[in-house]
Each structure stands twice: as structure tokens, then as C-alpha cells.
Amino acid sequence: MHTPVTGPSQPSRSGPSDPAAYASFVAVGDSFTEGMSDLLPDGSYRGWADLLAARLxxxxxxxxxxxxxxxxxxxxxxxxxxxDTAAALSPDLITLVGGLNDVMRPKCDVDEVCALLEDSAARLAPSCKRLVLMRTPVRRGPVAARVLPRMVRLFDFVGELAERHGALLVDLYSAEVLGDARMWADDRLHLTPEGHERVAEAVWQALGLPAEAEWTRPLPPAMRAGWTARRTADLRFTREHLLPWIGRRLTGRSTGDGRPPKRPDLTPWHDR
Known part of the structure; x- marks a missing residue:
């Protein structure tokens, strides 16, 4: 039986507070972990995993x-x-985040997604000192509402998976501030730089390291944009992001096709 997703949860097990316990880190996942849309001046993406790595x-x-x-x-x-690549590197810390791209699609076998997550966690947990799983943040709105039942099933399962494998669970989904539209880039799929900073802080604290900020702190009250501004933004989003996304789904293409990982080898941070 699935446990309902509730408020921001504490890690399933407290992580060691000794920073030396995390001398190596491998991040596994999709665009959320690659760092879109935290854009750097050179055109590459930073993101929460890079921010966490820099702090470690x-x-x-x-x-x-x-x-x-x-x-x-x-x-x-x-x-x-x-x-398998991550497991072979045998780092101190591994983060595994995935499945949201699947449940966002019209046809998705959530049971199969959960089974693949289970298999992945089972392979990764023995290869590292600490495995971190996440309930990812979701921009609140009509798109998320349409697939919410599948998301909830996935996030419930991630919580159960963390318990079974002794992983840390970071519940970003239940943090209201990360659902705020102002935390999301123009594509409405990826976090802003501030959103990534908050995720890095959330994982940092889950690892038992001293808090440097209140990552769940609400944003100031928002002023609602006028009708014309909202419609203009919706039209721009549809033209620049939604229609290309639909086109890729219809043709079986992905933005990641042929793209290598951003950091495929376990190397010193200063060699980035």
C-alpha cells in the first residue's frame, strides 16, 4: 500500500555530519540533474548537482x-x-532522480517505471556510502494537474524505495515554494537558478551538513500580471516550448539524443 505524499519529509535516515564522508559524488538522472535551466555565460548549464559538488x-x-x-x-x-557506470565508480554519494519524464507522457506504465527505479536503487545502494532519492518539484498548474495521479503514485513509491534501501529521501515536491511559478524558467519544465540553489541546499541539509539558508522560505507575495501579459506569456510559451515538445514526442525524438553526460568521469572539481 502506498503512503500518501504529505508535507516536506525528513530523510529516511540521517546522513553523517562529517564532510569527509562525501569525498566523491556521482549524479544520475535527466535534465533536472543536468541543471537546465541554470544557464552559465558560456552556454552550459550549472544546476543543483554542480552547486552541491562545489560546496562539498x-x-x-x-x-x-x-x-x-x-x-x-x-x-x-x-x-x-x-x-552501472555510477555503481562502478563506487563513490561516497550517489543521487538518483528519474521517472518524471515518463509520467508526463500520455501513455505511461507507472508500475514499469517503479520497477526500473527499484532495480536502479538496488544496484546503486551497495556501491556507495549514501544513496539519495528525491520527490522532484513540480510547477503547479493545469499541465501538472492532468498527470497528478501518476506523479503521486511515483512519489509514494520513491518514499517506499528510500525506506527499503536505507537511502535519504529529499521531498522537494511537498515544498510549496518550489511549486511557485516564479521558481520556473520560461519553458515551465525546469527550475530557475534560485530554484536550483534551493534544491542544493535541501540536499546539503539532508546529508546532515550545517544549514546555510532556509530552502523552504516562501517568496514575497506575487502581483498578478494583467490579462494581456498572461496571454502574451502563454502564447510565447506555446510557440517556443510547448509545440516543439509535442513535435519531439510525435517523432520519437529527445533533446538528449546523441548528447554525452556533462561530466562522465569521476574527476577533481577543479578539473571541470
Whole structure:
């Protein structure tokens, strides 16, 4: 039986507070972990995993980091292309996030998604000192509402999975501030730089490291845009993001096709 998703949860087990316990980190997942849309001046993406790695590296000069995440990947692709690589690297810390791309699609076998997550966690947990799983944030709105039952099933299962494998569970979905539209980029699919900063802080705290900010802090009250501004934004979103996304779904293409991981090897942070 699934446990209902409620408010922001505490980790299923408390992580060690000794920073030296995290001398190496491998991130596994899709665009959320790759770092879209936290754009850097050179056109690359940073994101919460890079931010977390930089903070861990500041505590340990020997820290090493790999990020295997690739945008657009479904959970089967993550399981087939990233999990064994991450396990073979035997890092201290692994984050596994995936499945949301699957449940956003019109036809999705949630049971199969959960089974692939189960298999991935079972392969990763023995290969690291600490496995971190997440209930990912979701922009509140009509698109999310249409697939909400599948999301809830997935997030309930992630909680059960964390318990079974002794993983840390970071519940970003239940943090109201991360559902705020102002935390999301123009494509309405990826977090803004501030959103990524808050996720990095959430994982940092879940690892038992000293809080540096209140990641659930609400944004100031929003002023509702006028009708014309809202319709203009909706039309721009449809033209620039929604229609291309639908086109890729209809043709079986993905933004990640042929794209290598951003950091395929476990290397020192200063070698980035």
C-alpha cells in the first residue's frame, strides 16, 4: 500500500555530519540533474548537482565529482546507460532522480517505471556510502494537474524505495515554494537558478551538513500580471516550448539524443 505524499519529509535516515564522508559524488538522472535551466555565460548549464559538488569540494581538497545526467532521458535509459557506470565508480554519494519524464507522457506504465527505479536503487545502494532519492518539484498548474495521479503514485513509491534501501529521501515536491511559478524558467519544465540553489541546499541539509539558508522560505507575495501579459506569456510559451515538445514526442525524438553526460568521469572539481 502506498503512503500518501504529505508535507516536506525528513530523510529516511540521517546522513553523517562529517564532510569527509562525501569525498566523491556521482549524479544520475535527466535534465533536472543536468541543471537546465541554470544557464552559465558560456552556454552550459550549472544546476543543483554542480552547486552541491562545489560546496562539498570546498570542504575537501580531494573531492571528485561526476554528473552522468542527460536531458530528456526516460527511466529505462537512465537505468541502462547510467546506473552501472555510477555503481562502478563506487563513490561516497550517489543521487538518483528519474521517472518524471515518463509520467508526463500520455501513455505511461507507472508500475514499469517503479520497477526500473527499484532495480536502479538496488544496484546503486551497495556501491556507495549514501544513496539519495528525491520527490522532484513540480510547477503547479493545469499541465501538472492532468498527470497528478501518476506523479503521486511515483512519489509514494520513491518514499517506499528510500525506506527499503536505507537511502535519504529529499521531498522537494511537498515544498510549496518550489511549486511557485516564479521558481520556473520560461519553458515551465525546469527550475530557475534560485530554484536550483534551493534544491542544493535541501540536499546539503539532508546529508546532515550545517544549514546555510532556509530552502523552504516562501517568496514575497506575487502581483498578478494583467490579462494581456498572461496571454502574451502563454502564447510565447506555446510557440517556443510547448509545440516543439509535442513535435519531439510525435517523432520519437529527445533533446538528449546523441548528447554525452556533462561530466562522465569521476574527476577533481577543479578539473571541470
Amino acid at each position: 569540494a570546498a570542504l575537501d581538497p580531494g573531492f571528485r565529482y561526476a554528473n552522468l545526467a542527460v536531458r530528456g532521458k526516460l527511466i529505462r535509459q537512465i537505468a541502462d546507460e547510467q546506473v
